[in-house]
Amino acid sequence: MSGVQKTVIATVAVIALVVGATVNKVLRPAPLSEAQLTEAGVYLFDAPRPVPDVRLTSDRGEGWGRTDLEGQWNLLFFGYTFCPDICPTTMAELRQLSLNLPEQLRDQLQVTMISVDPNRDTPEQLRSYLAFFDAGFAGATGEPDQLADLAQALSVAYIEPDTSQDNYLVDHSGQVVIIDPRGRYVGFIRPPLRPEQLGQLLPRIMDAGD
Template sequence: MALSGVQKTVLVTVAAIALVVGLTVNKALRPAPLNEAELQAAGVYLFDAPRPVPDIRLTSSTGADWGRGDLEGQWNLLFFGYTFCPDICPTTMAELRQLTLSLPEEDRRQLQVTMISVDPNRDTPQQLHSYLSFFDAGFNGATGDPGELARLAQALSVAYIEPDTSEENYLVDHSGQVIMTDPQGRYVGFIRPPLRPAELSQLLPRIMAKAD
C-alpha cells in the first residue's frame, strides 16, 4: 500500500528524531575528553606514544612464572616496593585498594594491580602473597632475579638502590610512582605520588576508554 504524503512526512520526522536522540545519547555516554591540566592535577602523565616493555622473567606471588605476557589483556598499575617497607609502600597499596574498589565494576575487571619487589632477598613469593592478601583486593606480586628486576625497572624509569643486605632490618630506597601499561603490554604513562584515589577513579575509566 502506498504511503500518503502525510505518512511519509511522519516517518521522515520520526527517523530524524531517532537520529538526533541516538547522537545525543552517544555523546552523553562517550567519556569526556582528557586535558593536560586535568591529568597533571591528578598526578597523571601520559606519553605521546607507548613505550616497549622488555620480556623479563620473574616469579609471581602465586609461584607461577611472571613476565611481559602477564601485562597483556588488561590494563595494569605496577608499583615497585617491598613488603618490609615501613611507610610509602603500605600507604600506596592502601590507596591503590581504595582506587580499584571505587571504580565501576566493568573497569575494575579490566585492571590489574601488581607490586614488584625491589627486595627479592626477603620477598619470596610466599611473603608477597601473604602481604598482598592483607589488602584483599586481588592484587598480584612479582619477585625474582635482581638482574631481571633491574632490567625491568630501568625500562620503566623506576629508580631504587640495592641495599646492604648484611645489615639487619635494612631499608630500600626507591621511587614511588605507579606505572601504567595498556592491554598490549606497553608502558603508556605513570602516576606520581601522593596518589589521589578520588580523582583517579574518575580519570582512569576515561583513560582506558580513550585508548580502546
C-alpha cells in the first residue's frame, strides 16, 4: 500500500469519527432539566446513596437482599396487600408505566413491592397479589427490624400497626424509590404517579445513568 493510499484511509477514518460523534451528539436527547423532573414528580440526588444489605424473603420464598437490586434498574414501592387505596392505585400506575416503556427497556427494569405488613403478607399472599397487576413484578418482606433499616435508608416512612386489631391498616408514605443497576439509591418519584410522563422520562434517566 502506497503512502498516498495510507494517507487517504487515515483521513477517511478521521472524518468518519468526527461525523459519528457529531451525529451521536445531535441524536442524543438534551439533559433532563430540573423543571421537567419536578413536573413529573421525580427527584434525583446529586450523588447516589448506599442501600443496606438487609435480609428479607421474596414472594418466591427465597432470600432477598441488596444483590437482588444489582444488574437492572429498580422501582421499589413500600406498601401491603391489604391496603385499600394507595397501594392498588400505585401498583396499577406502575403497571401502566411499565407498558409505556419500549420493550427492551422494560426488560431492564424491575418493579418490587416491599411489604410493611409481614404479619399478613406471606410469600404466597404477595405472589398472588402481584400477579394481578403484572407477572413480572416482584415482592419481598421480612422481620420488622430489617424492614425498618431498609425503609430508613430509603427515606420511606411507615408506622408499625397494632396487629391485635382486626382489619388493621398500616400508615405509610407513597413515594417510589429509584435504584440504579449498581444497587444504589439515586432518587424517588413522588405520588401521584404520572405514567405517561414517566414513560418518556424514565428511559432518559436510565440512559444517563448507564
